[in-house]
Amino acid sequence: MTWSARTARRLLAGTAALTCCATLAAAPGAQATGASPAATTGSAVLDPASFKGVNWADPRDNYVDGPVVPTGLSTSDDYRTTYRKATAVLGELVRIGRINTVRLPVNPYSVGTAWWGSYRAAVDAATDLHLKVILSYWEGTAHKDGLVDDPVSWDTMWATLTGTYQRNPKVLFEPMNEPFGYSDTDLRALEARWIADHPLIPRHRVVVSGTGYNDHTSTQCADPALAGTYVSQHFYGFWHQGPSYAQWRENLQGRIAGCEGRLIVDEFGSPMTAGYDYTASATGTTDAERKEYVAYLQATTDLIRETGAGGVYWPGLRAADSYSLTTLDPVGRRISLSLNSTSGLKLLEWAWGRGTRPPHPAP
Structure with missing residues (x-):
């Protein structure tokens, strides 16, 4: 699916008014650097701020009726070759961004099939590099309705994944990406059933998605049946047009x-190949799109840091995606990545709790 199609699918997620939840908004110039303490639920301590990472995505946007194949991998490769390539790609992402987390797509076409014999090498390579891995289910393109395509195949896929990695504490499981086809009540019931069906997976290794396009999480956090899990929020600049820094903060806080x-926040992203300076003033340009995205990314990264949330950028690597933090530069058998935006990375590092001075001027 092209980025424009992805955008069209998600525009509905941004219909909430930007003026909502005004009492939650911080002052426009606020630049707090403290992080919320880790939450304790039962015997497990949740530490969302420890997730500092990126998505590694299929050029087709992970919505495929077939195996998901992150950029740089190939279904023609065996386990050993896939492991070598994945180690190189992930090693480059660690070198460039010092990430400790990667979010990978999964679907039934990729698990329990011939490709799984190779694709699991990407997961193994990540954990061997001491990275956390979030495995997230993406539906196919046949329906594109925000629902699990085939519950039987979905259950079988998760049985394979949890059986393979239940003893690996670095692997987390996200039952469904952007479940916009479910009502809030039905989604929480689906997530609660997933937890009940996998009793050997500790709750602190489960990431439940927010309602809609992962665009609101408050009801998940209030549901006792989902207590002890992490909760996934998505947030994008193309959901609205024209908001200021303060309005972006206000909007995300309300969600x-x-x-x-x-x-x-395991998906958020902004153009990284457009030459925008994300460390400059968001109001210091007459370019409306540049102003919007600079304000959006500054507000989002500030709020991730201030609230002690995890931040997993979309995407760290995806071919032909203007939001991609890096570009793949294969030379023969050698794989290397180049950084697309130095200023964008500075904001991500700020979100991840690095540094003591904000990388952009106060709004």
């Missing part, structure tokens, strides 16, 4: 209220 200590 995540009550989720302090549990939240991982």
